[in-house]
Amino acid sequence: MINLFNIEPNKTYATRENAVKAVERKFGPRMTYPGTEENLHYFIHTHTDGRFFPVFVGERAIQAGIHFSFNVVA
Numbered sequence: 001m002i003n004l005f006n007i008e009p010n011k012t013y014a015t016r017e018n019a020v021k022a023v024e025r026k027f028g029p030r031m032t033y034p035g036t037e038e039n040l041h042y043f044i045h046t047h048t049d050g051r052f053f054p055v056f057v058g059e060r061a062i063q064a065g066i067h068f069s070f071n072v073v074a
Contacts (some may be wrong), residue, residue: 012051019044019052023052026069040064045071 009027013019023042056072066072 009053012053018051
């Protein structure tokens with residue numbers, strides 16, 4: 001069965017650049033999994049109202065505690 005789901009953002013930003021800056025402000029420009037050199041990955045999603053928010057991908061993001069600040073899908 002195929003299910004459609006909508007991501008409800010924690011916080012939205014007026015521009016894509018502001019969303020990226022919020023991530024970098026929180027975690028620094030070089031985001032890696034704690035204790036390793038493995039990168040964490042995210043994309044900028046557009047909400048239905050035209051605003052933007054970051055969505056992190058993967059279990060590593062959950063293990064790093066990103067879900068306390070931003071949306072995560074795994």
